[in-house]
Amino acid sequence: MLVPMTKDPQAPQLARLAALIADETRAVCLLALLDGRAWTAGELARHAGVAASTLSEHLGKLVAGGLLTEERQGRHRYVRLADARVAHLVEDLAARVSPDTVRGPRNLREASAGSAMARGRTCYDHLAGRLGIALTDALTSRQLLVQETGFALTEAGLAWFETTGIPLDRTGRRPLARACLDWTERRPHLAGVAGAALCRHALSEGWCVRIGSERAVKVTEEGKRTLAELLGMDVKALR
Structure with a gap:
């Protein structure tokens, strides 16, 4: 039995x-x-x-x-x-949808909006799209962020956030750095406390601005200069 x-x-x-x-x-x-x-x-x-x-x-x-x-x-x-956990769940599920099953844009307006979202957008409270990936790559190449066993800020990374004037709230239970799978790039970008703080600072300082009625953002001329100085980023790829 x-x-x-x-x-x-x-x-x-x-x-x-x-x-x-x-x-x-x-x-x-x-x-x-x-x-x-x-x-x-x-x-x-x-x-x-x-x-x-x-x-x-x-x-x-x-x-x-x-x-x-x-x-x-x-x-x-x-x-x-x-909360952020719900946002990560939705973004992770969206990232696992096969591109072959997603219908193409129905008109030029949809195509333009989709292109802008892929170039740069907010994912709940952090930056995603090619912009989010470029920021993550820049932080990693400068050894401010490590990805080998999950995302983590290095001591140099913590110092960079402090000297750049980006405060990190380390009092809560939210991870300081977290990998979030990008649904357009199919690669992880920076989330967690550090990702949220960087996004908030970029918007408040005018490095990035929201465009349209969706989540899309673009890097301003001031942002291009600042990101090049702080992280050696080449923002040409974000155009």
């Missing part, structure tokens, strides 16, 4: 999580919220191309499932990704 195996207690939770993401409208919302900002339900409904009532039902499921958090201000309902 077969002896029934003890079911892993995590199996039901994993199945519920997979079911939450396994809907195209909810996937569209999760990908949009990778920009790290709070969106209104109306903005997400227009972005997903569905009725407000339909979108509200989907948001309720994502909030109940712990993938989103919400807050209300007056008549508006704002939602954002619950």
